[in-house]
Amino acid sequence: MKVLRLVNSAHFGLSRKIGSINQALVLLGMSELKKLVITSGIISVMPELPNMNIEDFWLGSFRTATYAKWLAEESKLENSEMLFTAGLISNLGNILIHLGNPVAAQEINKYIEAGDSRPDSERQQLGYTNQEVCAELCHRWQFSNDLIDAIDKSGEPLAFKPISLPACAIFVAKYISDFNNKDEEQFLADFPVKEWQQLGFNEQDIAEKVAIILDLDTGLEGLLD
Amino acid sequence: MKSEIHQLFNHIDNVPQVPEVVRTLVSQASNPNVSLMKLLKMLKKNKLFQ
Numbered sequence: 001m002k003v004l005r006l007v008n009s010a011h012f013g014l015s016r017k018i019g020s021i022n023q024a025l026v027l028l029g030m031s032e033l034k035k036l037v038i039t040s041g042i043i044s045v046m047p048e049l050p051n052m053n054i055e056d057f058w059l060g061s062f063r064t065a066t067y068a069k070w071l072a073e074e075s076k077l078e079n080s081e082m083l084f085t086a087g088l089i090s091n092l093g094n095i096l097i098h099l100g101n102p103v104a105a106q107e108i109n110k111y112i113e114a115g116d117s118r119p120d121s122e123r124q125q126l127g128y129t130n131q132e133v134c135a136e137l138c139h140r141w142q143f144s145n146d147l148i149d150a151i152d153k154s155g156e157p158l159a160f161k162p163i164s165l166p167a168c169a170i171f172v173a174k175y176i177s178d179f180n181n182k183d184e185e186q187f188l189a190d191f192p193v194k195e196w197q198q199l200g201f202n203e204q205d206i207a208e209k210v211a212i213i214l215d216l217d218t219g220l221e222g223l224l225d
Numbered sequence: 226m227k228s229e230i231h232q233l234f235n236h237i238d239n240v241p242q243v244p245e246v247v248r249t250l251v252s253q254a255s256n257p258n259v260s261l262m263k264l265l266k267m268l269k270k271n272k273l274f275q
Binding site: 042144 | 239253
C-alpha cells in the first residue's frame with residue numbers, strides 16, 4: 001500500500017530504484033505523484049467490509065478516476081486533476097451506507113439486481129443517494145466546492161440545471177468502468193448518450209472513443225497489494 | 226444537509242478522516258498558488274510515501 005513500493009514496482013519500469021520523494025518527483029512528475037499519494041491516502045482511511053468485495057470496489061474506482069480525467073481532458077474541461085479525485089471517491093457513499101445502515105444497503109442491492117435503478121432504490125430505502133452521502137463526506141473533509149458539487153450531481157447529472165459537465169464526466173466514466181458487468185450489445189444500448197453529448201462528443205464516436213478509454217491503464221492496482 | 230444523511234453519519238462509529246497531506250493535495254488541484262516546496266516538505270514527512 002505504500003507509494004514508494006509502487007513507484008519501484010515493475011509497472012513504472014524505472015531503470016533505477018527510487019529512494020526519495022525528490023527522485024520520484026523528477027522521474028514521475030508532480031501530477032502522477034499527487035495521484036499516487038491521494039489514492040493511497042484515501043484507501044488507507046476507508047475500512048474493509050465483510051459483505052463487500054473491497055478490491056473490486058477500488059479497481060472500479062481507479063477506472064472511474066482514470067476515465068473521468070481522460071474525458072475531462074478530451075472535452076477541454078478546466079480541471080482534469082479534480083475530476084480524477086472526484087471519480088476516485090465518487091462511490092465512497094456506498095461504503096458509508098454499508099457502515100451506517102447495512103440492512104438498507106443489502107436491500108438496495110436486491111432491488112438493483114431485480115432491475116431497479118440505484119438512485120431510485122436508494123431514495124426509496126433511505127431518502128437520499130450515495131452521491132449525496134459522498135458529497136457530505138467531502139464537505140467534512142473540507143474539499144473544494146467544485147469537487148463536492150460534481151460528486152453531488154454525478155448520480156443523475158441531467159436532473160440538475162444548469163447541467164454540471166464535471167458531473168457528466170463522472171457519470172459517463174462510471175458507466176464505462178462498469179463495462180465488465182455487461183455484454184457489449186447491452187452496454188451500447190444503455191450508453192448515456194445525452195451525458196456524452198453534453199461533454200461535446202458525437203454519438204457516432206462512442207465505439208471508437210470507448211475503445212481508447214478501455215485501453216487506459218490506471219497504474220494504481222499495486223496500491224492494493 | 227438532509228437530516229437522514231446526518232442520522233447515517235451518527236450511526237457510523239468512526240467516520241473516516243482524510244490525511245492532511247491528501248487534503249492539501251486535493252485543494253492544490255484547484256489552487257495553483259500552493260507552493261511546490263511546501264508540498265514536498267509535507268510529502269517527505271508523510272508515512273504514505275515511505
